[in-house]
Amino acid sequence: MWLSAKVASLLIGFSMMLGVSSIGLAVAPVETASTMWKQQVDLRVQPARTYPGDVLFVRSKNARAVTLFQKTYNLIPSSGEYVRFIPVPIDTKPAVYPLQTADGKARTQVTVQPKTFAVDAITVSQQMNSMRQNTARINADQQKIYRARSTSAPVPYFEGAFVMPVQGRLTTPYGYQRVVNGKPESRHLAIDIANKEGTPVVASNNGKVVLAEPLYLTGNTIMIDHGLNLFSSYAHLSKLEVKPGQLVKKGQVIGRVGTTGFSTGPHLHYAMLIGNTFINPNPFFSASPYQWK
Numbered sequence: 001m002w003l004s005a006k007v008a009s010l011l012i013g014f015s016m017m018l019g020v021s022s023i024g025l026a027v028a029p030v031e032t033a034s035t036m037w038k039q040q041v042d043l044r045v046q047p048a049r050t051y052p053g054d055v056l057f058v059r060s061k062n063a064r065a066v067t068l069f070q071k072t073y074n075l076i077p078s079s080g081e082y083v084r085f086i087p088v089p090i091d092t093k094p095a096v097y098p099l100q101t102a103d104g105k106a107r108t109q110v111t112v113q114p115k116t117f118a119v120d121a122i123t124v125s126q127q128m129n130s131m132r133q134n135t136a137r138i139n140a141d142q143q144k145i146y147r148a149r150s151t152s153a154p155v156p157y158f159e160g161a162f163v164m165p166v167q168g169r170l171t172t173p174y175g176y177q178r179v180v181n182g183k184p185e186s187r188h189l190a191i192d193i194a195n196k197e198g199t200p201v202v203a204s205n206n207g208k209v210v211l212a213e214p215l216y217l218t219g220n221t222i223m224i225d226h227g228l229n230l231f232s233s234y235a236h237l238s239k240l241e242v243k244p245g246q247l248v249k250k251g252q253v254i255g256r257v258g259t260t261g262f263s264t265g266p267h268l269h270y271a272m273l274i275g276n277t278f279i280n281p282n283p284f285f286s287a288s289p290y291q292w293k
C-alpha cells in the first residue's frame with residue numbers, strides 16, 4: 001500500500017503520541033511509508049527510558065536478534081513473537097543508545113537516565129567477616145547456583161505484576177554501595193526486607209523452584225525460574241517449604257524469614273536476575289514486563 005508523505009508524517013506523529021519509540025531506518029530512498037509503519041511495530045523495547053542496573057524487555061514479531069550496548073542478543077521465540085530481557089549494566093553511562101535488529105532493518109533507541117546509588121556502611125564481627133574467606137565453600141555453592149540458573153523455560157511462567165515476597169521494612173534498597181568494616185564492597189544488588197523470624201515468605205510470581213537448600217553465605221536459599229531467563233532468589237530463610245522441581249504460584253508460601261548464612265538479623269534478601277546478572281526488582285512490582293511503558 002502506498003501512503004503519501006503527509007499520511008506518513010501523521011502516522012509518525014500518531015506513534016509518538018502513543019509513546020512508541022520505534023522508528024523505521026530509512027536506508028533506501030524508495031522506502032515507502034507502509035514499510036516504515038511495519039518497521040515501527042517490528043521492534044519494541046519496554047521501557048524505552050531506563051536506569052543503570054534495570055532491565056529492558058525487547059520484543060519483535062519477526063526479528064531473531066538485536067544489537068544493544070555493542071553486543072548481539074538472540075531473541076527467544078515465545079507465544080508468536082521473539083522476546084528477550086536485556087540487563088542494563090549498572091555502570092552504564094547515561095546516554096541515548098541505539099537498539100536495532102541484527103539485520104539493521106529496524107531500529108529504535110534506549111535512553112539510560114542518571115541514577116545515584118547511596119552508600120550503606122555496616123559493621124560486622126571479625127568472626128562473621130572471616131566467614132567470607134572460605135573461598136572453597138563459596139565457589140562450590142556458586143557452581144550449584146550457576147547450574148540452577150543454566151536453563152529457563154522458553155515461555156513466561158509469570159503473570160501480571162510481581163508481588164512483594166514478604167511484608168516488612170525495606171532496610172537496604174537495590175544498588176547500595178556497601179562498606180563493611182570501613183572497606184568498600186561490591187554493590188548490594190537485591191532488596192533487604194526486615195521482619196520477625198518466621199514471617200511467611202511467598203513466591204513473587206508463578207514459576208518453578210530450581211534451588212532450595214542451605215548455602216554458605218546466603219543461608220537457606222530458594223531460587224525460582226519465572227521463564228524467559230528471569231529468576232528470583234530468596235536468602236537467609238529460617239525454613240524452606242518447597243523442593244527443587246516444584247511449580248509454585250504467585251503468593252504461595254515458600255519459606256520463612258530468618259537470619260541464616262552471612263546475615264546480621266532476621267530479614268529477606270530478595271534478588272532478581274536475568275541469567276546470572278542481577279537486576280533491579282522494583283519495576284516488576286508495578287506491572288508485568290509486557291505492560292511496561
Ligand SMILES: [Zn+2]
Pocket residue numbers: 172188190191192268269270
Ligand atoms: Zn541483602
